[in-house]
Amino acid sequence: MAEGxxxxxxxxxxxxxxxxxxxxxxxxxxxxxxxxxxxIDITGCAHxxxxxxxxxxxxxxxxxxxxxxxxxxxxxxWGLARYGAPGNEDILPLPxxxxxxxxxxxxxxxxxxxxxxxxxxxxxxxxxxxxxxxEPVLQLARALGQAPEVLAFVSAPPEWREAEHYAEPVFATAxxxxxxxxxxxxxxxxxxxxxxxxxxxxxxxxxxxGQRPEILLGFAAPCRDAFQITKLLIEKLAQIDPGxxxxxxxxxxxxxxxxxxxxxxIGAPAAAYEKPINTLLNRxxxxxxxxxxxxxxxxxxxxxxxxPVALPPVPWGRPRxxxxxxxxxxxxxxxxxxxxxxxxxxxxxxxGRAHKIIRATGPERxxxxxxxxxxxxxxxxxxxxxxxxxxxxxxGARFWLFRAGVQAGEAxxxxxxxxxxx
Amino acid sequence: xxxxxxxxAPLPASAAEHPLRQALGVLRQALGVDSxxxxxxxxxxxxxxxxxxxxxxxxxxxxxxEGIPILWASKTASAYPPGLAWLGLDPGxxxxxxxxxxxxxxxxxxxxxxxxxxxxxxxxxxxxLAARRLALAAKTGGSTGFLLRHAPVFTAxxxxxxxxxxxxxxxxxxxxxxxxxxHRLRAELLYAKGGRTGVFLYEMSEVNHGTAPAALTLVxxxxxxxxxxxxx
Numbered sequence: 001m002a003e004g005x006x007x008x009x010x011x012x013x014x015x016x017x018x019x020x021x022x023x024x025x026x027x028x029x030x031x032x033x034x035x036x037x038x039x040i041d042i043t044g045c046a047h048x049x050x051x052x053x054x055x056x057x058x059x060x061x062x063x064x065x066x067x068x069x070x071x072x073x074x075x076x077x078w079g080l081a082r083y084g085a086p087g088n089e090d091i092l093p094l095p096x097x098x099x100x101x102x103x104x105x106x107x108x109x110x111x112x113x114x115x116x117x118x119x120x121x122x123x124x125x126x127x128x129x130x131x132x133x134x135e136p137v138l139q140l141a142r143a144l145g146q147a148p149e150v151l152a153f154v155s156a157p158p159e160w161r162e163a164e165h166y167a168e169p170v171f172a173t174a175x176x177x178x179x180x181x182x183x184x185x186x187x188x189x190x191x192x193x194x195x196x197x198x199x200x201x202x203x204x205x206x207x208x209x210g211q212r213p214e215i216l217l218g219f220a221a222p223c224r225d226a227f228q229i230t231k232l233l234i235e236k237l238a239q240i241d242p243g244x245x246x247x248x249x250x251x252x253x254x255x256x257x258x259x260x261x262x263x264x265x266i267g268a269p270a271a272a273y274e275k276p277i278n279t280l281l282n283r284x285x286x287x288x289x290x291x292x293x294x295x296x297x298x299x300x301x302x303x304x305x306x307x308p309v310a311l312p313p314v315p316w317g318r319p320r321x322x323x324x325x326x327x328x329x330x331x332x333x334x335x336x337x338x339x340x341x342x343x344x345x346x347x348x349x350x351x352g353r354a355h356k357i358i359r360a361t362g363p364e365r366x367x368x369x370x371x372x373x374x375x376x377x378x379x380x381x382x383x384x385x386x387x388x389x390x391x392x393x394x395x396g397a398r399f400w401l402f403r404a405g406v407q408a409g410e411a412x413x414x415x416x417x418x419x420x421x422x
Numbered sequence: 423x424x425x426x427x428x429x430x431a432p433l434p435a436s437a438a439e440h441p442l443r444q445a446l447g448v449l450r451q452a453l454g455v456d457s458x459x460x461x462x463x464x465x466x467x468x469x470x471x472x473x474x475x476x477x478x479x480x481x482x483x484x485x486x487x488e489g490i491p492i493l494w495a496s497k498t499a500s501a502y503p504p505g506l507a508w509l510g511l512d513p514g515x516x517x518x519x520x521x522x523x524x525x526x527x528x529x530x531x532x533x534x535x536x537x538x539x540x541x542x543x544x545x546x547x548x549x550x551l552a553a554r555r556l557a558l559a560a561k562t563g564g565s566t567g568f569l570l571r572h573a574p575v576f577t578a579x580x581x582x583x584x585x586x587x588x589x590x591x592x593x594x595x596x597x598x599x600x601x602x603x604x605h606r607l608r609a610e611l612l613y614a615k616g617g618r619t620g621v622f623l624y625e626m627s628e629v630n631h632g633t634a635p636a637a638l639t640l641v642x643x644x645x646x647x648x649x650x651x652x653x654x
Contacts, residue, residue, distance in 0.1 A: 273491050276537025280493075280519060280530060288520040292503040292513050304503045304513070313514035316507045325480060325509065326473040327502035351471065359595065361602045392602055396592035397472045419502060420473035422592055422605060422626075 020154045026055065031074075031151045037081065039074050039151060046070075074151055075100065075143040079117075091143055092118035099139040105132055117143070160198070160253035162187045169208050169245020173237065176205075176246070180233045183251035188226040197222025197259030199310075203233055205240055206248040213240050220281050220310040221274035222259040228275060232282045281309055298366045300327060300418065321364050322390055324400045324419030331402070331416035338415075341407035344389040348401065350417055355393040362389035366402075383409040390421060398422050461561035462585035463535075465548070465569045467612075474607050475590040476501060477509065479542055479568045481626055481638045484511040486540055486566065493534040495519040495527045496544040509626070528552045535559040535567045544570045553581040575612060587613040593623060606641070 020038045023030045026049070029041035042055060049055040052070045059068055069080035069089075076091045079098025084091070091098065094117050096106045109132065114120050117140070120128075125137050141147035162183045170176065180203060191197060201217040215236045223229065233251075280289055290306040293314040297303055300323070307314075336345035344360035366386045386402040393399070398421035405413040468475035483492055492515055494501045499520055503513035517539075521527035524545045531543035536559040548569060560567045575589050589610040597603025605626040611619045624638045 273537060273539055276493075276534050276539055277491075277517065279533050279537070280517075283533070284519055284521075284526075284530065290518055292516070292518065294504075294507075294513075300502075300504070306518075309517060315514045316503070316512050318510075319504045319508050323504040323508045324473070324502055325476040325505040326500050327505070329498065353471070359597065359600055359602050390602055392595060394594070396594040396606060396608075397474070398592065398602070398605065419505070420476075421505075422472065422474040422477035422607060 017154060021156055024154075024156060026059070029151075029153045031153050033078065037078065039077065041074075041151070041153070042070070073143055073145045074149050075139065076145075079143065092116065092121065096120060096136075099136070099143060101136055101139055105135055108132060109136070158194070160187060160191060160196075160256060161250055162252075163248060163250040165248045166246070169247050171242045171245055176237055176240070176242070176249070177234050179249050180237070180251070181230045183249065184226045184230045184233065187251055187253065188224045188229065191224040191253060191256065191259075192261065194256075195259060195261060196256040197224045198229075198253035198255070199223075199257050200254040201229065201233075202252050202254050204250045204252070205242070205246045206250075207243045208245050208247050209243055211243060215240065217282050218286065219274075219278045220308075221278065222257040223274065223278055224259065225275070228278065232279065235283070277309060297369065299369060300366075302369075322361075322421070324390075324398075324421045327400075327419040328417065331418045334401070334415050334417050336401065336403075336415035338403070342387075344391055345401065345415065348415065348417070355397070355399070357391045358394055360389045360391040362387070362391075364388040379405075379410050382406065383411065388418070461535075461564045461566075463553075463557045463560045463567045463569065463583070465553075465571065465584050465587045467571050467573045467575070467587070467589045469574075469591060470572045472592055474592045475570050475588070477605070477626065478588070478590045478607055478609060478624070478638070479570060480506055480509045480511050482568075483540060483542070484509060490515070490565075491539045492516045493519060493531065493539050493541040494543075495521055495530040495534075495541065497521055497523065497527060500544065501542075525552075528556065531567060531569075532556055532559045535565045536563045538563045538565050540566050542568045542570060546571070548579065548581070550579055550581045550583070553583040557583040557585075575610070580613075582613060582615070584613075585615050586611060586617075607638075 016032055016034065016036070016038065020030045020032050023038050023040050027040050027042050027045040031039040031041075033039055042052070046052045046055050049058045056068050056070065060066065067081045068086075069077050069084055071077035071080050071089055071091070078100065079091055079094050080088065083094045083098040095115060096109060096117065099117060099120075101109075109115075109120065114123065120136060120140060121144075129137050138147060142149050164179055164183060170179070183203070197219075198217075199219050199222050201219075203215040203217075205213050207213070215233055217229065217232055217236075277289075286308060289309055291309055291311065291313055292304045293307050294316050295302055295305045303319070303323075332350065334348045334350045336348040338345040342363065344362055345357055347354060347356050349355070364387070366388060367381075368384045368386075370381060370384075383405045385406075386404055388400060388402045391399050391401055399417055400419035400421065401415060402418055403413050403415050405411050407413050466475035466479055486492070492511075494516055495518075497520070499518060501516075501518070503516070506513045506516065517534075519527075519530045521530055524547055527543050527545045528548075531541045532555055534541040535556065548571065556567060556569070569584070580587070589612055591608045591610075593606040593608040595603035595606050607624045607626065608621065609624055610621045611617075613619065623641050625641045627639050
């Protein structure tokens with residue numbers, strides 16, 4: 001057994017259970033010793049690292065500052081790692097605390113002059129049990145390998161991975177498509193048995209020249225529908241260049257989420273929209289499919305923000321003032337004729353056409369968010385206000401116009417078209 | 423029960439044989455007035471430089487049953503979410519997709535319709551094959567789709583695959599004041615599968631001070647259809 005105390009080093013998982021999993025590179029059997037230790041059963045594994053000494057060196061190089069000890073039993077290793085000198089495998093000179101005895105028993109034994117494990121070992125066992133309970137004898141027997149120890153070894157989380165290897169490299173698209181269909185058909189029932197669904201999938205193609213192109217799928221909602229996954233994988237297969245041939249293909253669910261089993265109903269199936277959303281997400285990608293959430297800002301461009309499709313929708317309230325159904329990505333400069341400084345224009349020209357304005361509602365003044373900008377003293381802050389008007393032209397078309405600046409300001413007022421109401 | 427549909431608004435008294443009933447029979451069914459969603463596709467056109475068709479479609483979609491997600495696919499991100507909210511369509515229900523070209527835009531809409539979502543796509547050209555595919559997808563998925571285009575009344579590639587085809591143009595509001603009155607839209611039904619064409623004048627009116635979706639109320643058409651009818 002090897003026992004290690006939790007190190008504070010970087011590059012190594014900090015969480016104890018993650019550390020125990022990390023230690024599985026030395027042996028498949030590792031156990032947690034909360035709060036700060038990990039036990040590794042190195043039986044039959046040490047020679048892979050050049051014996052016990054080599055293994056200690058290997059571990060110390062990766063976990064600088066960790067306290068390590070190797071012993072025949074887990075209990076002895078526990079004590080040696082905490083109380084022993086490095087390289088020492090004899091537990092007899094260690095203090096009683098190295099046996100994981102309770103504080104009360106240690107105090108009482110110390111009162112009769114028993115301070116070390118060696119001294120405890122010389123005492124007759126029957127009397128020791130009668131006087132101090134079963135604990136000291138049992139712990140001593142465990143440390144000496146005379147009583148069985150129970151260790152709760154951690155098991156690694158299962159890997160949702162399926163692989164196919166080929167004796168002869170494959171090139172043909174049809175072969176690759178069939179392989180992806182087979183892998184998906186193997187993986188999806190496993191996910192179903194575990195009641196989980198994949199939210200990210202990777203299909204990796206191991207080429208004989210060492211290259212490893214891959215197809216990544218992402219899902220907005222967990223998915224284990226073999227048909228849909230196969231279809232999406234085959235759609236993206238065109239990106240994969242088989243080169244001189246592919247000798248292995250793996251399909252792995254990288255991230256998974258719980259997904260309850262679905263009861264097949266006899267009647268009309270309940271509406272489920274994950275399927276089209278997942279398909280679109282993989283066709284267009286995260287950046288080209290989004291939901292929107294309202295954002296607290298008076299600036300029309302910042303009144304909403306995009307959010308990933310996987311997040312649940314956020315309900316909206318009604319805006320405080322009318323908002324157009326279409327907003328131009330950039331306000332379009334127009335020439336407008338406005339009679340009085342603060343009146344809506346009577347006419348404007350856009351794209352070479354004159355629009356005579358019959359009716360208008362406004363003004364709605366929107367000041368810029370000065371706290372977001374660098375200080376700029378070229379113009380007073382009062383000139384950095386947009387004055388919006390909703391106007392209707394002689395044909396009934398409704399526009400959203402704004403004037404930037406004031407009529408008699410340092411910079412002349414400019415008019416822009418920003419949106420359409422209809 | 424069903425949420426109030428914009429087209430469930432009361433018609434004029436002499437409406438027993440009102441052309442709207444005939445012409446919009448398909449659309450009324452599609453929008454779930456007395457039946458659940460039926461799979462139909464509709465095309466709405468508008469002249470260049472207006473967005474009347476977007477406002478029209480938002481008012482129709484706002485009456486759709488709750489809970490059905492709506493996909494907006496376009497080549498530029500153009501539908502303005504606060505504008506949807508102003509007309510009573512919750513933007514939280516909407517998914518927005520940015521397509522690289524017309525083909526991808528139509529393909530995106532097709533996937534959504536086939537999966538049962540409602541969908542709106544803005545595109546330039548609409549080939550006949552694409553129109554057939556979209557109509558079939560809407561039928562398969564039992565969903566409602568709208569296609570928005572800036573196009574003239576007649577094009578060389580007009581298809582009869584969709585349930586209805588509209589030309590939506592802005593109309594002057596009736597207000598005599600200098601401020602904006604009720605928002606009016608002139609909707610010319612260019613084609614309706616199994617229905618008569620006609621010209622209708624709708625008014626978008628606020629319901630319950632804006633707490634309910636904007637209602638499309640019919641204020642003209644039928645008898646006036648002859649006068650309103652586009653000539654040439």
